[in-house]
Structures are given as structure tokens and as C-alpha cells.
Amino acid sequence: MSNDLKLDLPSHLPFIDYERDFDFPVGDVFRAHKDPALLKQWLGPRGLHMEVEHYDFRTGGSYRYIHTDPAGTPYTFSGIFHTVRENESVIQTFEFGGYPDVVSIEFLTFQDLGEGRCRLVGHSVYPSIEARDGMAQSGMEGGMSEGYERLEELLAAQRVS
């Protein structure tokens, strides 16, 4: 599929770069990041339950959500929105509770490709290469791929309904 997640982990820089195209307009994909009622239906791999503790999606707001796996183990994620620019870009911090104080900063851009399509471009910056590698080895790529597939399914279902 041409819309597959493209992931790049440069070996000598503490970054995770990615791109994902969608056959949906920017407005739809942005809304699925903005509205926690939608977000909890797609973020992360299949088979986890997601609970949004709070999600104040605006410049200066903060968020915290918990993924729980089938064995009942919780994984908490939290951060702060440095910039939210409607239908354009988000800059936010990101911390996994299992690695306290290992905080990354995430730059997300929503690009209009025309003809009702869009591209999500992400640039994640970690405080060390080791921290980036730890995140990459946690099953992140599979989780992101599945998450974006679920996002696509969610938007397709909304379009039909």
C-alpha cells in the first residue's frame, strides 16, 4: 500500500522521522488528533484499551492517557502542547511513565496533498540516541503502523455513516 508508514531512524542523530499519507483531507486527520473521543479509537496498537485522563489540545494545554494491555498492565503517557495550529501543526512533549524524565519533543505537520488526501509528517527529538533507540525497540513501529490503519478505518466508517 502506498499509504504505508515510512519511518527513518538516523543512526547518529536522536530523531525518529516518519511520514504517513491518508486518503482523507487534512481536516479529518487533524480532527482525529484533536478530539479525544476519536483519538482513543485509533491511537496505538490493536488490542489495547485506551483511557484519556485529560486532553487539553491547545497551545499551553496538557494531556495524559493510559493504554492497558489484555493482561491489565497500564502504560501511561503524558505531555504538554507547546503549539497547536489548527489543521497545520502540533508541537508537543511526550513522556512514557515507564521512563520518567526521558521526555521527547514531537513536531507534527499536516500537509494538504490535494484531491482530498493529506500527509502527516513527524519529527521526534529525544534527549539522547540511547533514549531514541529504547523507544524504537519498544515495538513502536508496529504500534504506529496499526494505529494509523485504525485511524484510516475510523475515518472510512465516519465517511460512510
Next chain:
Amino acid sequence: MSNDLKLDLPSHLPFIDYERDFDFPVGDVFRAHKDPALLKQWLGPRGLHMEVEHYDFRTGGSYRYIHTDPAGTPYTFSGIFHTVRENESVIQTFEFGGYPDVVSIEFLTFQDLGEGRCRLVGHSVYPSIEARDGMAQSGMEGGMSEGYERLEELLAAQRVS
């Protein structure tokens, strides 16, 4: 002076690492970062006027301040506090208005050296090496050195008074 600012810019990583010792306890140096009435008396190089627009120094809070040079040119800085741990550490974002969306994340640690001394350790992480170099070439080192000298003078004056 043994308390001089030590600055390290690794050539292949987008970091600015620094250390600065103070002949003052952690509590004093932390308070000078926490209280905007103190902060505005030392942050940045001599000869600039600093106005704090807001400074909500707590986990989830945000800040914005403006330095104005003698010619009247304003320089705006803003960001968000991801974590504030009293007398221990601060994790915050940092953006210079002149380079919008070039946001760094700053890890500050306050270490007790005993005998009423402390060490401030900083790790700043930029979204690219070019962004880090741009910040480093903006007169940052001189500004930081002078700022910490002013902080020392401020705390010495408070101790005397």
C-alpha cells in the same frame, strides 16, 4: 574562577550541555529560577531590560518574557514547563520568537554539592544541528555567562541584606 560556565556543543549531536557551580545552596539558586521577580534581575546579558509577561513555574505551566536591547529591539522567549520538581529539576520547552517553531527542550538539574554549594546542569536538545548552531552563534555563551554572574551578584546581595 572555578565557578565559570562550562559549555559543551558536541559537533555531531544537536545538544548544548552546560554546568555552572554556585557558592550558594540549591534552594537559593532554584528560587532565583522560580520567582519571576528574581529571574528578571539576572536572566540574560547585562544591558538588556527584561519584562516577564507571564511565568507560571509549575508542571503544566507556561511562560513568556521579553528582553529589550538599548536600541529598543524586543526579543521574545516562550515555552512550557513539562516538569517542575522543587529544588531538583525542571524540564521545559524554549522558543525564541525570531525563529518560530524551532523549539528546544531543556533539562535543568540542581545538584547539592554540600557546604552550601550547588551545581546547575543543563542539557538542551534542538530539533536539528543547524538549529543548535544558530542558537550557539547568537551570542548565547556570553549571555549565559553574564546571566550567571548576575545571578551570583543577586544572591550575594540578598545574603548581605
